[in-house]
Amino acid sequence: MEQDALLTHQTIPEPPEGFKSGFVGIIGRPNVGKSTLMNGLVGQKIAIASPVAQTTRNRLQGILTTDSAQIIFVDTPGIHKPHHQLGKILVHNAKVAIESVDVVLFVVDSATEAGGGDRYIAELLQKTKTPVILGLNKCDQQPEDTQPLDNSYRQLFAAQNWPIVKFSALQETGLHPLQSQLIQHLEPGPYYYPPDLVTDQPERFIMGELIREQILLHTREEIPHSVAVTIERVEETPKLTKTYATIHIERKSQKGIIIGKQGQMLKTIGSAARQQIQKLIAGKVYLELFVKVQPKWRQSRLRLAELGYQVEE
Incomplete structure (x- = not known):
């Protein structure tokens, strides 16, 4: 996929x-x-x-x-x-x-x-x-x-x-x-892309962005911009797309906010993101989210590159 x-x-x-x-x-x-x-x-x-x-x-x-x-x-x-x-x-x-x-x-x-x-x-x-x-x-x-x-x-x-x-x-x-x-x-000019295409980005990138959107919507100012999402694995069957994603944050306190009491916030984020991803791929989705603390990832060029943020030439 x-x-x-x-x-x-x-x-x-x-x-x-x-x-x-x-x-x-x-x-x-x-x-x-x-x-x-x-x-x-x-x-x-x-x-x-x-x-x-x-x-x-x-x-x-x-x-x-x-x-x-x-x-x-x-x-x-x-x-x-x-x-x-x-x-x-x-x-x-x-x-x-x-x-x-x-x-x-x-x-x-x-x-x-x-x-x-x-x-x-x-x-x-x-x-x-x-x-x-x-x-x-x-x-x-x-x-x-x-x-x-x-x-x-x-x-x-x-x-x-x-x-x-x-x-x-x-x-x-x-x-x-x-x-x-x-x-x-x-x-x-010519067609640069096939006429039915709506983006040049792979589906995995869009999936990660849809998860990040739900984090921002549900946590607002508590988790401002110190969050990134990577899609670790996607497994497809005829009836279900299994998606495994990691949420990267900078501080341990933010991990608690994203997971929430008894894991409720993470469930809410996951459920809302899953619905958006299902619209994207027009099929059923199983979504599993993991949370990882990466101190000061926004300050590190190496970490930024690992998470997909490259300097444009």
Whole structure:
């Protein structure tokens, strides 16, 4: 099952005349809805969404194929001031993504005024030659008079004259105009992936992310970002997929929080994650979770590499 339900091995067809394709980098502050947006655009949950900021860690690629175009979305970590080695890698990788895509979609939280973090990213983007589209997300949460909030972003980027699109990733409203705007900025090109593919990531990676999402949802601020998940083993039978995963945390006290009284928290996390994985693979799943303490893993380049966090070139 390494690459099966999400990654198939079919022949990539020849594109029709006038077909466009390219890579779109989704950039923004932590917790502005980038992962929710990519899930909505590709029509399937492949990136985790959490009320805890800074949950995206890898440059996850989502793929949207229409009759006239193929868009490969690169969901990047939220750009912020890093406080540890993991944070430095995440921000570095997000900056690399800006220069390695065909279009940048700069997503902001339009339910609040533009802040220092938005200004910092705007300054970064002003230095790039990559076309930029400003996406005002969470428009469903704006007050009746939206002008003051919208203007706070327009003033930031007035000199650049970037196109602006408003939408709600959570409600999935306004996504078609956004999709059209993105396609306008792409050049004619081939299919990079088979048309039915929604991500370039193996199923094991998505499984680990779905488990990590449930940890963040159920423990909130108690286990902020010092958690990683590795899928140790997957055994398939015609009726059941057995999955064994390890949850890595930094402190013994966190182990107690994740396991919970009489193991109840771990059961809750496992049950919720199992339901999400069953949707992913469209079949029954047995999920067994283990918890391992790895002191200061976010500060160690070796540990980060072992857990799959590489520095992008």
